[in-house]
Amino acid sequence: MATIDLSEMKAAAGIGRYPRLGGRIYSAHPELVRWLLADSESSKDDPHVLNLSFACLTDDHTVTLGVTPEQVFGRHCAVLGTTGGGKSWTVARLLEEATQHNSKLILLDATGEFWRLDSECVSHVTIGEGPSLPETAERVAFPHSDMVESDLFALFRPNSQSQGPKLREAIRSLRLVQRRSGMADENGNLVKRKKPRTPIERALAEEADYVESPRAFFSVRHLAKQIREECVRPYDWNDDTKFGDANQQDEGYCLPLMMRIESITSSADYACVFRTDGMTTIADSIEAFLEDGSAKILRISLQNVPFGNNAREVVANGIGRVLLDKARDGNFREQPLVVFVDEAHQFLNRTIGDDFLRVELDAFGLVAKEGRK
Known part of the structure; x- marks a missing residue:
């Protein structure tokens, strides 16, 4: 009216x-x-x-x-409709119109249906192992080091009472040996059993910036064994300057978590997250796209990311968090970036977990709320 x-x-x-x-x-x-x-x-x-x-x-x-x-893009915009109602056509039309001007667009393609976008200004990347179209699409990875703690917790699903604290301490210990390789044993783990507390605590304090960084790298293949190393008593019965002996009760509580981590990290479905040596990361692809003046559309295909253990939702949420961090750093003030999320209902306002540990996948929700600012 x-x-x-x-x-x-x-x-x-x-x-x-x-x-x-x-x-x-x-x-x-x-x-x-x-x-x-x-x-x-x-x-x-x-x-x-x-x-x-x-x-x-x-x-x-x-x-x-x-x-x-x-x-259209000043705030978040949703394209709604029934099956076959033309939602994908509308998104394609918006992409076509926006590219006629000096625009930067990222399309998060959940099902791979937009692979027919064919133009010199369109770049295609795909995450995960499996068939992908077009054949010229570059295979990239989303390494675990680009995930924050809540994303890893969503993948490994520890319970908050006993497994969650041990997982958090294991990640901190592996980040420490990443910086202080001399503190690791021959297997690459930080052994605490019967070891003096002071050198470890001092090293943690000196490397606090790296250890507490949400995206600091650590070796995930040592994570399950490091959780076992964390299952020790905080103090020795005879010498409170040392860590105590192994705590069999804690180790029993954490055994399901260790088996789950070994299963997930060794699965071929998650190679794009946990076995990424030498692969281009999605963060690098986004950075290269933003710096390329001739590129206008970056299509990120998630069709080969599995649904198991909420991997697709977690990876999409991690990509949204990368974009949100760049926006908060002011990288898009000179040239705004428009993000299209296909099948957005899979990623918006999602909460995964159980009654003991619930993780909110809120990255794109925050992008929608803060994007105009």
Whole structure:
């Protein structure tokens, strides 16, 4: 509903004055509807304003409707509809219109259906092992070091009472030996059983910036064994300056977690996360895309990322977190970035876990809320 001031040719939202009973109602001319939807006031003030034309009136196909990029992408926008209702066509049309201008667009393709996007300005990357289209798509990885603690907890699903603290301490210990290789044993683990506490605690304090960093690298293939090394008593019975002996009860509680970690990290389905040596990371691909002036669309295919253990949701949420961190660092102020998420209901407002440990996958929710800022 809108009110048009014909003397000044301005439109205002809402009804300024209600009509009288029995008043006549006229059908608006299609051109008037087009003028109204195209935000005539801004167009009048700025004749060079951009318009994205991606629709027409159902009653008159000769009248195209255009809106400004700010109206569509200024806040989060959802494309809704039933199966076969044209949601994918609408997304493709928005991509086509936006690329006609100097835009940067990232498409998160959950099912791989947009592989037919064929242009010199389109780059295709795919995550995971398996067939992918087009054949020129670059295979990239999303390494575990690009995940934050909550993402790893969502994958490994420790319970919060006993397994969660041990997993957290094991990650900290492996980050420490990554910086202080001399503290590791021949297997690459930090042994605490019957060892003096002071050298380890001092090293943790000195390397706190790296150890506490949410994306610091550590060797995940040593994670299960390191959890076992963490299952020791905090103090020795005879010398409180040393760690105690092995705690069989804690080790028994953590045994299911260790087996789960070994199974997940050795699975071929998760090679894109846990076996990424020499592979280009998705963060590097995004950075290269942003620096390439000729590239306009980066399509990231998730069709080969498995659903098991919520891997697809966690990987998509991690990509959203990478983009959110870049936005918070101010990387998109000079040239804004538009992100399209296909099958967004799989990734938005998702909470995974159980009654003891629940992890909210809120990266794209935060992007939607903070994106305009």
